[in-house]
Amino acid sequence: MGFWFDAPFLAFLDEVDRRVPKTTDVTVAVLVPRSPDLYRFQANYRLAPRRVVEERWKDEADVIATYGTEAGRGPGGEAIPGGQLWVRPRR
Amino acid sequence: MTVAEALARVLVGLAGATAAGWAVSRPLVSGGPTRRERVAALTRREGVAALTRREQFAWALATGLLLQAIALLLLLAAGIRPSGFRLLLLEALAAMTALLAYRPERESSRAALVESRIGGPRWLSATLLGVAAAAWLVFSLESLGDGMWATDFLAFWGYKGKIVYLTSALPRRLFQDPALYFAHREYPLLVPLSLASLAAFVGSWHDEALALLYPACALATLCALSGFLERRVSRLAGASAAALAALCAFLYKAGNAGTAEIPFALSLVLASSAAIDWLESDSAAPRVAWRLALASLFCATLKQEGSLFVLLLAAAVWLRIRGTGKRGLLGATGLVALAAPALAHWLVLFALRGNQTRRDFDFTLFAPARWRELPALFALVAGRFVRIGWTEALVPIVAIVVFFLVTRRGVGEPLLPVFPAQVFFYAVAFTVSSFDPLYAIDGAFRRITMTLFPAFTLVLCSREIR
Numbered sequence: 109m110g111f112w113f114d115a116p117f118l119a120f121l122d123e124v125d126r127r128v129p130k131t132t133d134v135t136v137a138v139l140v141p142r143s144p145d146l147y148r149f150q151a152n153y154r155l156a157p158r159r160v161v162e163e164r165w166k167d168e169a170d171v172i173a174t175y176g177t178e179a180g181r182g183p184g185g186e187a188i189p190g191g192q193l194w195v196r197p198r199r
Numbered sequence: 200m201t202v203a204e205a206l207a208r209v210l211v212g213l214a215g216a217t218a219a220g221w222a223v224s225r226p227l228v229s230g231g232p233t234r235r236e237r238v239a240a241l242t243r244r245e246g247v248a249a250l251t252r253r254e255q256f257a258w259a260l261a262t263g264l265l266l267q268a269i270a271l272l273l274l275l276a277a278g279i280r281p282s283g284f285r286l287l288l289l290e291a292l293a294a295m296t297a298l299l300a301y302r303p304e305r306e307s308s309r310a311a312l313v314e315s316r317i318g319g320p321r322w323l324s325a326t327l328l329g330v331a332a333a334a335w336l337v338f339s340l341e342s343l344g345d346g347m348w349a350t351d352f353l354a355f356w357g358y359k360g361k362i363v364y365l366t367s368a369l370p371r372r373l374f375q376d377p378a379l380y381f382a383h384r385e386y387p388l389l390v391p392l393s394l395a396s397l398a399a400f401v402g403s404w405h406d407e408a409l410a411l412l413y414p415a416c417a418l419a420t421l422c423a424l425s426g427f428l429e430r431r432v433s434r435l436a437g438a439s440a441a442a443l444a445a446l447c448a449f450l451y452k453a454g455n456a457g458t459a460e461i462p463f464a465l466s467l468v469l470a471s472s473a474a475i476d477w478l479e480s481d482s483a484a485p486r487v488a489w490r491l492a493l494a495s496l497f498c499a500t501l502k503q504e505g506s507l508f509v510l511l512l513a514a515a516v517w518l519r520i521r522g523t524g525k526r527g528l529l530g531a532t533g534l535v536a537l538a539a540p541a542l543a544h545w546l547v548l549f550a551l552r553g554n555q556t557r558r559d560f561d562f563t564l565f566a567p568a569r570w571r572e573l574p575a576l577f578a579l580v581a582g583r584f585v586r587i588g589w590t591e592a593l594v595p596i597v598a599i600v601v602f603f604l605v606t607r608r609g610v611g612e613p614l615l616p617v618f619p620a621q622v623f624f625y626a627v628a629f630t631v632s633s634f635d636p637l638y639a640i641d642g643a644f645r646r647i648t649m650t651l652f653p654a655f656t657l658v659l660c661s662r663e664i665r
Contacts, residue, residue, distance in 0.1 A: 109453075110348030132366055145381070149353040152379075156358060157365040161378040 113144050117175060120190040121154040124173045127193060128158060135159040137169035139177050147175075171195050205401045205408035206343070208283065212267070212400035213260075213415050215287045220263025221255065222294035226301040227489045228258045253426030254472070257419040258490070261469055261497045264462070266293055268392035268500075271399070272369070280367045283400035318433020327438035331421050334445035339414035342456035346406040352457025355382045360394030361404050374552035385555040387548060389500035390459045406457070413456040420465040420653050421445055424660075427472040431479070431610050432661050440660040444653040449645055460650045463501045467508060467654035470494035470537075471617075474512050475610050475657065477533050478519055488536040496540035504647065506541040507624055511617045513537040519613040561633045576636060580629045583640045584622075591645075602659065609661030618655050622648060 111118045117140075128136055136158050140147035152160045166172055175191035185192030228250045250258070270289035274281045317324070347357060359373055359382065374384045393412060398404050421441045429437035444464075445451065455461055473490040480487050498505030513534045520530045563569060564576070588596055625647060632639040 109345050110353070130365075132370070132372075146350060146353065148381070149350060149358075152382075153353040153358050153361065156361045159372065159376070159378065165378050 110146075110150065113146050114176075116190050117147065117150065120173075120175045120188060121151060123188040124171075124193065125155055127188070128155070128171050128195075130158065132157045132159065134171065135161055135165075135169045136171045136173060137161050137163065137166035139163050139166070139172065139174040141176050169196065200401070200403065200405065202405075202407055205403075205405040206411055208401045209397050209405075209408045209411045212283060212286070212397045213263075213411065215283075215290055215400075216263030216267040216396075217256070217259045218263070219266050219290035219294040220261065221259035223266060223297040224255075224258045224262040224493065225297065225303070227486045227493060228255050229303055251426035251430050253422035254430070255426075257423035257426070257465065257469060258493070260415060260419040261465060262493060263290070264389065264393050265493075265497060265500065266290055267396045268389055271363075271392055271396045275363075275368055281364075281396065281399040283402070286396055286399055316433040318435035321434075324434045324438040327435075327442040328425065331425070331438070331441035331445040334442075334451065335414065335417055335421060338417060338445075338451040338453075341453040342410045342413050343407065345453065347410050347457030349454050349457045351459075355386060356390045356459060357394060357406065357457050358382060359388070359391035360398070360409075363391055363395040364398040364404055369551070374555065380558065383559075384552060385503070385557055387459075387500045387502060387505070387544070389497075390462060393462075410456045413461045416462045416465045417445075417451055420461075420468050423465065423468045423472060424653060424656060427468075427475075427657065428660055431475065432663075436660040440653075440656040443656045443660070447649055447652045449649040450652060455646065458646075459502050460646055463498070463505060464650045464653045466494065466498040466501050466505060467651060468657065470498050470509060470512055471611070471614055471654040471657050474516055474533075474537075474614060475661075477536075478516065478613055479610055485532075488532045491533060491536040492540050495537045496544060499541035499544040502650075504621070504625075504650075506545065508617070508621055509537045509541050511620050511624075512614070514620075515614055515617050518616075559633055559639075560628065560631050562631060564631045573630060577626065577630045580626050580636050580640065583629075583637055584626060584644070587640075587644065599659065602662070606662035606664055609658070609663060611658035611661035615658050618651055618658070621651060 124136065124138070128134060136151075136155055138148070138151040138155070138160055139162075140151060148160075148162065161169060172185075172194040173188070173191060174185070174193075185194045267286060267290065270286050270293075271281050273289065274285055279285065352358075362373060363369055369388075373379065373382070394409050397409050397412060401408055421444060424444055425437035425441040427437070428440050450460060450464060470491070473487065473494045477487045477491055495509040498509050516533050516537065517530075520533070564573060625644065629636045629640050629644070
């Protein structure tokens with residue numbers, strides 16, 4: 109029931125969850141469609157305890173994951189189910 | 200880990216909390232009626248007795264959830280990773296201390312002194328209890344059938360619980376990170392802490408098994424309703440209230456598993472029943488005042504509306520005791536018992552999370568320059584309330600009005616004004632909503648109003664046919 113709005117989004121989040129370390133000091137910017145809000149809420153919930161932020165805080169992110177948005181068309185990202193993933197080298 | 204194994208572990212967590220809660224709440228819920236209650240009961244030929252076992256179970260669960268949350272916070276404060284064993288150890292310590300400190304007198308541990316009234320055909324009471332049990336079973340299966348998915352669970356109740364469990368801390372980020380602007384940093388924490396505690400029993404965050412908290416709270420609510428009304432009114436009244444509450448499909452549905460609504464409904468029932476007991480009992484019975492205090496704390500730690508409810512309850516109690524023998528210091532005890540825990544909880548939460556802006560509300564609307572906007576907004580909100588009542592709840596509303604016309608006052612009558620007053624303040628809150636009031640109403644009104652219904656059945660089912 110939790111992904112009634114977009115079933116493939118679960119596979120996307122599972123893949124991000126698998127690839128990104130499960131630590132609190134990792135910030136993941138998840139770029140998703142603006143509505144419904146459930147995209148953001150599911151991303152936060154599924155990827156906890158990592159810090160998950162929206163596009164406006166992407167400069168703070170170690171990882172950027174895009175799903176179903178134009179922002180996913182940039183170069184250099186790795187393709188994952190339904191989107192792209194960019195891992196920024198640790199500062 | 201299989202779902203069955205995870206469920207068994209959550210059950211151990213809930214059973215441990217309930218057992219510790221039983222030991223700690225025993226001085227408040229055990230003991231027979233006072234002398235005045237016995238005399239009054241015999242005079243009125245009414246059934247007033249010690250709290251029923253069903254009520255004791257409900258109080259034990261509520262107390263246990265509070266204890267478990269405190270135990271979790273103690274472990275977190277000490278930097279110790281919470282586990283089921285450690286939580287059980289702390290709960291056992293609290294229970295043993297309580298058992299050693301309180302030894303009930305022989306007289307007060309006696310069972311019911313007056314046989315409770317039947318109130319109607321036994322088969323009818325049995326059928327109604329059967330309906331309540333069936334509805335509870337359906338709700339339980341429905342909520343355990345899938346991981347919790349309610350929007351509010353994902354956005355804050357479950358999210359905070361998961362963060363607390365996975366980090367073994369109460370990170371400042373939950374209260375300070377601007378990226379969590381939607382996570383209601385100002386909300387009370389009992390639900391997240393309870394979910395995190397139960398997850399410690401499972402050993403992982405298993406959101407399907409953690410949903411067991413909700414059938415447990417629903418069961419305790421039905422037990423509290425049927426037990427209280429059986430003790431104060433009749434067996435039929437208790438069974439009717441349990442059936443009515445259990446059939447409240449807007450509240451007891453899988454979509455509310457994971458939110459605070461179902462535990463909150465339990466807290467409102469406990470607070471209301473304690474308030475009626477306090478009004479009806481000997482004014483020198485401190486255990487009833489302590490029950491009020493416990494219920495007040497439970498209400499306030501679950502939802503912000505809980506603090507509002509106990510303050511309205513305190514106002515209703517104050518109105519009732521004016522002109523009675525409970526004026527003065529003894530009368531004030533009940534009011535303090537209701538107001539002080541809610542206030543103390545707010546202060547603790549404030550110290551923990553600091554000052555938080557309430558993004559739900561635009562308080563500038565209360566500034567004199569904007570007062571003229573309020574009537575139109577309030578009319579818009581009230582109009583929406585009426586429309587929802589007219590299109591979705593006309594039959595139950597008419598049934599309630601007719602029921603009030605054909606019945607006479609019951610013991611729950613003094614609490615009647617609390618419920619419309621609570622809904623009025625919901626209207627005020629929607630009026631000053633930061634968002635479109637109609638959007639806010641459509642998103643929350645039905646859910647938050649339905650949490651009042653089980654407690655309202657106390658008023659409803661305490662009435663008697665003319």
